[in-house]
Amino acid sequence: MIEGKIGSGNRQIGDRFKYLKKSISEYSKIKEEIKTGLMDSDRIQKQKNKIMEYLGATDGQWDDYKWQMKNRFTDEESIGAILGLDEEEKIKIKRVGERYRYAVSPYYLSLIDPGNDMCPIKRQAIPSIMELDDKGELDPMDEEGWSPVELVTRRYPDRLIIKVTNICGMYCRFCQRRRMIGECDSHETKEKIAGAIRYVKDNAEIRDVLITGGDAFLLSDSTIEWLLKELRKIRHVEIIRFGSRTPVTLPQRITDELVSILKKYHPVYVNTHFNHPMEISCESKAACEKLADAGIPLGNQMVLLKGINNNKFVVRKLNQSLLAIRVKPYYIFHPKTVRGTSHFWVSFETGMEIIESLRGRTSGLAIPTYIVNGANGLGKTPLLPNYLLYIGRDKAVLRNWDGVIFSSENKR
């Protein structure tokens, strides 16, 4: 029984489809303006040529992730040369860099639009003077306090994470683990990683092991293979997951060799981290498709960030574009109160508006769970729009995606 006054459900059949068409018209227009990297590939190609010329690089070098890592941009002069920054901007980058390290792969730098001050890629990669704001904490999740042995964070009964490195292809300006990035790149030693594996082995209820960092895929192929082999010796480990932003920031890392290693140890899952449609380029698409072709289910963990994706249409476009490259939107994280990231913080209302705007208006597959991490390690807590308005002994009152209120018998 339909009791609501608005929405599509209680219209005449002929009007229903007109209503549906009309309700998507605003997005249909805006969608063309929110560019993906694929839509903007000519501009990106031009920047790529400029960077290659600056570095004297060949195509072969560009496609080699080790070259990309070695040639990460880490000083204000070279970034300034590529992006055309003035002296004042360069001084600001230098000042922030003295407190928080930065490094951008040539590839990720090529996605930045130098003509756009608000570029969502630039905001993620290039230090901002606002990072010197002192609000927030270094470790709001109290990861140290939830660590039974070195490298391991365990907050849940049946799964845990192992942080195997502090290296990344790019140091995101909103990083939740800024405290670990420190002064220099370092992988954890094999001994320490072996200690974490021993913890998994000694705790038979752990059935899901998540390898992260830093960026898990910045370990060498041989270390990744060793790690997988060791974990697969443990009977109670059912699934292995990797957390890696390399498909987004360093897609060259997803080589045929890496993929052929991963697929030997199935079931292996990869969660990656796209935050904006502009990150979906020819190269990141190819990286995701390579992983998907190897039978690896791909998920995306987006962080809600002011000035990057705090907009319902940007998120809709991102999630639809991710499905097109076979990546399933998995989580949207509410930004954590990490020190040096306060200019990215958004309100819960913003997050709720975004998550509510997706249901019904796009594929269920494009709808992730919106998560806030409880302070001090209370864990992932979903924030859900309220669709259940009343629940009584015999009936419940609900609201559909379109605002139509209806009742449903409560059979028992």
Ligand SMILES: *Cc1c(COP(=O)(O)O)cnc(C)c1O
């Ligand atoms: C996020 C996280 C996990 C994985 O959580 P899922 O909801 O299963 O994806 C596991 N352990 C820790 C410590 C985490 O922070």
